[in-house]
Amino acid sequence: MNNTDALGELGWSAHWQGLFASIDMAGMVPGRVIRGERTNLLVATAAGVVRAGTATRLLKASDDASALPVVGDWVALSTPAGEGTPQVETVLDRRNAIVRGDAGRTSATQALAANIDTVFVVHPIAGEPNLRRLERELAVAWSSGSRPVLVLTKSDLSDDAAAAIEAVETVAIGVDIVPVNALDSVSAAVLLAHVGAGRSAVLLGPSGAGKSTLINALLGEQRQATGEVRVNDGRGRHTTVARELVRIPGHGVIIDTPGLRAVGLTGDEEGIARAFPEIEALALSCRFRDCRHADEPDCAVREAVETGSIDAERLASFHKLQREQQVAATKTDARARAEEHRKGRVMAKVVKNFYKSTGRS
Ligand SMILES: Nc1nc2c(ncn2[C@@H]2O[C@H](COP(=O)(O)OP(=O)(O)O)[C@@H](O)[C@H]2O)c(=O)[nH]1
Numbered sequence: 001m002n003n004t005d006a007l008g009e010l011g012w013s014a015h016w017q018g019l020f021a022s023i024d025m026a027g028m029v030p031g032r033v034i035r036g037e038r039t040n041l042l043v044a045t046a047a048g049v050v051r052a053g054t055a056t057r058l059l060k061a062s063d064d065a066s067a068l069p070v071v072g073d074w075v076a077l078s079t080p081a082g083e084g085t086p087q088v089e090t091v092l093d094r095r096n097a098i099v100r101g102d103a104g105r106t107s108a109t110q111a112l113a114a115n116i117d118t119v120f121v122v123h124p125i126a127g128e129p130n131l132r133r134l135e136r137e138l139a140v141a142w143s144s145g146s147r148p149v150l151v152l153t154k155s156d157l158s159d160d161a162a163a164a165i166e167a168v169e170t171v172a173i174g175v176d177i178v179p180v181n182a183l184d185s186v187s188a189a190v191l192l193a194h195v196g197a198g199r200s201a202v203l204l205g206p207s208g209a210g211k212s213t214l215i216n217a218l219l220g221e222q223r224q225a226t227g228e229v230r231v232n233d234g235r236g237r238h239t240t241v242a243r244e245l246v247r248i249p250g251h252g253v254i255i256d257t258p259g260l261r262a263v264g265l266t267g268d269e270e271g272i273a274r275a276f277p278e279i280e281a282l283a284l285s286c287r288f289r290d291c292r293h294a295d296e297p298d299c300a301v302r303e304a305v306e307t308g309s310i311d312a313e314r315l316a317s318f319h320k321l322q323r324e325q326q327v328a329a330t331k332t333d334a335r336a337r338a339e340e341h342r343k344g345r346v347m348a349k350v351v352k353n354f355y356k357s358t359g360r361s
C-alpha cells in the first residue's frame with residue numbers, strides 16, 4: 001500500500017490536499033486525529049499512527065475550546081527529528097463538526113467530532129423509545145451540517161418492532177430509519193450504505209445502545225469493548241471511555257463515542273428547524289411571520305395541536321429546544337463581546353506602552 005492509499009482510506013481528498021498545500025510550513029505532514037485531545041492525541045498519517053501533542057501556540061491562541069483538534073480533524077503535523085513528539089501545528093478548516101453546547105452555566109461549546117458525512121443516531125428499540133432525547137440528538141446532528149440516520153438497535157429483543165418504528169417516525173421526519181440487530185454482522189451491514197469509501201460517520205446515542213457492538217459487527221472482530229447496561233438503574237456503564245475513529249476496511253470510517261448523558265444545543269437555529277420540519281412548514285400559515293406558536297392569534301401550529309395532527313408534547317419539546325438554543329446563542333454573543341473587550345484592553349495597553357516608550361502620553 002502506498003502512502004496516498006493510507007490517507008485515502010481515512011477520507012483524504014483533493015479538498016484536504018488543497019488546504020494542506022496552502023499552509024506554508026516546511027516539514028509538515030498531514031494526518032487525521034483518530035483519538036484523544038490537547039496534548040495527548042493519536043494521529044493517523046501516511047507513515048502510520050503517531051502520538052502527538054498540540055502546539056502550545058495553538059493551545060494558547062484558542063479562546064474557544066471548540067477550535068482545538070478533535071477526533072476527525074485533518075491536521076498539519078510537525079515531526080521533529082529524534083525523540084521529540086510530533087505536534088499539531090494547524091487544524092485544517094473543518095467542513096463541519098458535531099458541536100456540543102454546554103447545558104450548564106458556562107458558555108463553552110465543545111467539538112465532539114469533525115468532518116462528518118453521516119451521524120448515526122443510535123437508540124435501542126427494545127424499550128419505550130425516548131422521543132424527546134431523539135429529537136434533541138437529531139437537532140444536534142442536523143445543526144452539524146451532516147445527515148442523520150436513525151439506527152434502532154436490539155430489534156431482536158423487540159416484541160413489536162413495527163410499532164416502535166411507527167412511534168419514532170413521528171419525530172424522525174425525513175430521516176432514514178434502520179432497525180438492526182447490532183450483534184449480527186449481516187444486519188449491521190445496512191449501515192455501510194451510509195459510510196462509503198472516503199466517508200466519515202459518527203455514532204451518537206445513549207450508553208448501552210449498542211454503538212460499539214455495531215462497530216465490532218462491521219469489523220467482524222471484538223475491537224471495541226462493549227458492556228451490559230446496569231440493571232439497577234438502567235444506565236449504561238460507559239464501557240467506551242473515549243471517542244475513537246475506526247476504519248472499516250473497504251468502506252469509510254466510523255467514530256465511536258461514549259454515551260453522552262446530556263447533549264446541549266448550540267446557538268444554531270437551523271438544526272431545530274430541520275428536526276421539526278412539519279412545524280416549520282405549518283408556521284408559514286401562521287398569521288404573524290415571527291409567530292412563536294405561543295399565544296398569538298391565528299397560529300396554524302397550535303391549531304394543528306388542537307386538531308391532533310401535531311402532538312402537544314412535540315410542540316413543547318420544540319419550544320424547550322428553541323429556548324435552550326436561544327440561551328446558547330446569547331451566551332455565545334456574550335462571550336464574543338467579552339473577547340472583544342479583552343482584546344480592546346490588550347490593545348489599549350499596547351498603545352499606552354508604546355507612548356510610554358516614546359516618551360509621549
Ligand atoms: N440482543 C442485542 N443486544 C445488543 C444489541 N446491541 C447491543 N447489545 C448489547 O447491549 C450491550 C451494550 O452494547 P454496547 O455496544 O456496549 O453499547 P454502547 O454503550 O452504545 O457502545 C452489550 O451487552 C451488547 O451486547 C442488539 O442489537 N441486540
Ligand SMILES: [Mg+2]
Binds near residue numbers: 212
Ligand atoms: Mg460503547
Ligand SMILES: [Zn+2]
Binds near residue numbers: 296299301
Ligand atoms: Zn404560530
